[in-house]
Amino acid sequence: MKKFLNDPQYFVDEMLEGLLLAHADQLKSVREDNRGLIRSDAPVPGKVAIVTGGGSGHLPLFLGYVGKGMLDGVAVGDVFASPSAQVMLDVTRAVNSGAGVLYLYGNYGGDVMNFDMAGELAELEGIRTETVVVTDDAASMPKGQEAQRRGVAGMFYLYKLAGAMAESGASLAEVKRIAEKANQHVRTMGVALSPCILPEVGRPTFAIGDDQMEIGMGIHGEPGIERGTLKTADEVADILVSTILADLPCEAGSEVSVLVNGLGATPLEELYIIYRKVHLLLAERGIRVYRRYIGEFATSMEMAGLSVSILRLDDELRELLDMPFATPFRVQN
Amino acid sequence: MKKFLNDPQYFVDEMLEGLLLAHADQLKSVREDNRGLIRSDAPVPGKVAIVTGGGSGHLPLFLGYVGKGMLDGVAVGDVFASPSAQVMLDVTRAVNSGAGVLYLYGNYGGDVMNFDMAGELAELEGIRTETVVVTDDAASMPKGQEAQRRGVAGMFYLYKLAGAMAESGASLAEVKRIAEKANQHVRTMGVALSPCILPEVGRPTFAIGDDQMEIGMGIHGEPGIERGTLKTADEVADILVSTILADLPCEAGSEVSVLVNGLGATPLEELYIIYRKVHLLLAERGIRVYRRYIGEFATSMEMAGLSVSILRLDDELRELLDMPFATPFRVQN
Numbered sequence: 001m002k003k004f005l006n007d008p009q010y011f012v013d014e015m016l017e018g019l020l021l022a023h024a025d026q027l028k029s030v031r032e033d034n035r036g037l038i039r040s041d042a043p044v045p046g047k048v049a050i051v052t053g054g055g056s057g058h059l060p061l062f063l064g065y066v067g068k069g070m071l072d073g074v075a076v077g078d079v080f081a082s083p084s085a086q087v088m089l090d091v092t093r094a095v096n097s098g099a100g101v102l103y104l105y106g107n108y109g110g111d112v113m114n115f116d117m118a119g120e121l122a123e124l125e126g127i128r129t130e131t132v133v134v135t136d137d138a139a140s141m142p143k144g145q146e147a148q149r150r151g152v153a154g155m156f157y158l159y160k161l162a163g164a165m166a167e168s169g170a171s172l173a174e175v176k177r178i179a180e181k182a183n184q185h186v187r188t189m190g191v192a193l194s195p196c197i198l199p200e201v202g203r204p205t206f207a208i209g210d211d212q213m214e215i216g217m218g219i220h221g222e223p224g225i226e227r228g229t230l231k232t233a234d235e236v237a238d239i240l241v242s243t244i245l246a247d248l249p250c251e252a253g254s255e256v257s258v259l260v261n262g263l264g265a266t267p268l269e270e271l272y273i274i275y276r277k278v279h280l281l282l283a284e285r286g287i288r289v290y291r292r293y294i295g296e297f298a299t300s301m302e303m304a305g306l307s308v309s310i311l312r313l314d315d316e317l318r319e320l321l322d323m324p325f326a327t328p329f330r331v332q333n
Numbered sequence: 334m335k336k337f338l339n340d341p342q343y344f345v346d347e348m349l350e351g352l353l354l355a356h357a358d359q360l361k362s363v364r365e366d367n368r369g370l371i372r373s374d375a376p377v378p379g380k381v382a383i384v385t386g387g388g389s390g391h392l393p394l395f396l397g398y399v400g401k402g403m404l405d406g407v408a409v410g411d412v413f414a415s416p417s418a419q420v421m422l423d424v425t426r427a428v429n430s431g432a433g434v435l436y437l438y439g440n441y442g443g444d445v446m447n448f449d450m451a452g453e454l455a456e457l458e459g460i461r462t463e464t465v466v467v468t469d470d471a472a473s474m475p476k477g478q479e480a481q482r483r484g485v486a487g488m489f490y491l492y493k494l495a496g497a498m499a500e501s502g503a504s505l506a507e508v509k510r511i512a513e514k515a516n517q518h519v520r521t522m523g524v525a526l527s528p529c530i531l532p533e534v535g536r537p538t539f540a541i542g543d544d545q546m547e548i549g550m551g552i553h554g555e556p557g558i559e560r561g562t563l564k565t566a567d568e569v570a571d572i573l574v575s576t577i578l579a580d581l582p583c584e585a586g587s588e589v590s591v592l593v594n595g596l597g598a599t600p601l602e603e604l605y606i607i608y609r610k611v612h613l614l615l616a617e618r619g620i621r622v623y624r625r626y627i628g629e630f631a632t633s634m635e636m637a638g639l640s641v642s643i644l645r646l647d648d649e650l651r652e653l654l655d656m657p658f659a660t661p662f663r664v665q666n
Contacts, residue, residue: 002526002527002543002546002563002637003526003600003603004566004569004599004603004604004606004607004639005565005566005603005606006565006566006567006606011602011606014566014605014606014609015602015603015605015606015609017609018604018605018606018607018608018609018610018612019605021608021609021612021613022605022608022612022625022627056602057600057602059600059601059602059605060601193335193336193337194335210335213335230335232338232339233337233338233339233347234339236337264598264600265597265598265635265637266337266635267336267390267392267597267632267634267635268392268393268629268632269344269348269389269390269392269634270336270337270338270348271337271351272347272348272349272351272352272355272392273337273338273339273344273347273348273351274337274351275351275354275355276347276348276350276351276354277351279351279354279355280354292355294355295662296601296629299600299601301600301602302598302599302600302637304335304598304635306337326666329628330664331663331664331665331666332664333659333664333666
């Protein structure tokens, strides 16, 4: 296992310490163990708060999206493990300004169970909560079973759009409506070339042949829909785009936002080679890319691979997408 | 070779096409082959222009730093190969507004030869040019032979500081002075865990044992100063920081900026574990980190490894560091 590590059992603790030392002006901890982090200006008076959470190992997901125009707080779990309901509750209390809290996170069993429990406990304390579970991974379940799909890189768009809505002073119901709408408007398809290595385990999460790729693999190495020989970049782009568009029809003349997300080890050069073909394929169908994001947005440590997310825009979503945000990992003016 | 590629010989061309499709609002091409890119608003009237260049495979270096507050243009070479003098000259002509052009690039033989030739040709056309060659890699030559060192991730700081100076309307001599001063004030030390794979070659650039690391390795796989067994993250941080500070003394009470740069495959989590220790080691010496950058700033495709750069600040450099910039890859408000 070639990693920059000390004792693997302190991997998350030391990562969080580094993060808080680096971004003390933007983030603050609400717990001695640093597993709950919030915006440094939280609670923001009168604003609906948005809280996410999930396992570690996906930076900049999840905690990298805490900041103005995005999220208010995050519950941080161990590597690929859900944070506890208690951490979620602590974060909820710390960000609540009285306008309510939206739980916005990916569809994984442990996270759902714990956020539901945290929400019930918060309600007992008089804190209103609502929940939107992100289910953008088109590969994880067939059409018609969207609610059971996993949440992957498209989560970025839900944070961005709901975050912009909350920042504008909208009500909890309105912020929830935007998150649900964004979830309906976004689909992601990923492809993996190599596994990642969990620090505490020290070996690859799965095996894949030197000439193989897996389409539809999840960000924890969950099985995809097809394993086959390595295809060209253009063929990969074609499979991802056509699968997404079969699931999320976009008419000629429509506008979308595209996210090409690196899973960890894939060079930025290759993400641009993929973006090139995605852009051209959409252009052939008369679909315009209004705004694009290319880089690492939701990783699986050192996994080689990438995902493409497409967000279908309308006037409301376009306006929210254009609003600025500032997090430790990314700034949009 | 597990890469998202089409024909390897079009790797750079397709990457550039993707980049121009993605960032048409910020970048424009000055050549049919796209090997010369400039700011979309170049030439900026009255402003000293800064031009860089180098081989591909290091994104966001070099072309990712073209933008307001940073660079005006870039000459793009093949993977790990210098661009031609003709490309550099084309970029020079396209960014020149009459206030002169600073060539600012890393100390590699081909780049030096070609930029010198481009500068001579530009002078014949009446375009004033000056040159500052970046030599921040403390591992590449011993103290006393600083001018022969390679340029690596610390180049980011020269772009940032000289770019801010040029944006403020300073003269060519003043912009050059700041670039030289920044070069004297910054040192970088890298460590590699794995090689990268050149698309056209298809095999690793060097071999390294499963339990080994190489300290001081260059961003093209140039040999470092020590190959040994894998050390802990804290030990690595200690070696990098103490080597840098032996070369670049920073007194107690001084302020620095720190850049922890991922070489490609190393997870962001691990960069934060390294930053944590760097921060603590500096604090022990009474050195304050005024501003830090953590992420991928100068890569070697999918190489696993990282570098630490330390920039010693004074009032002038701090003020320039704080100025905003906006490039396709990073925004600072």
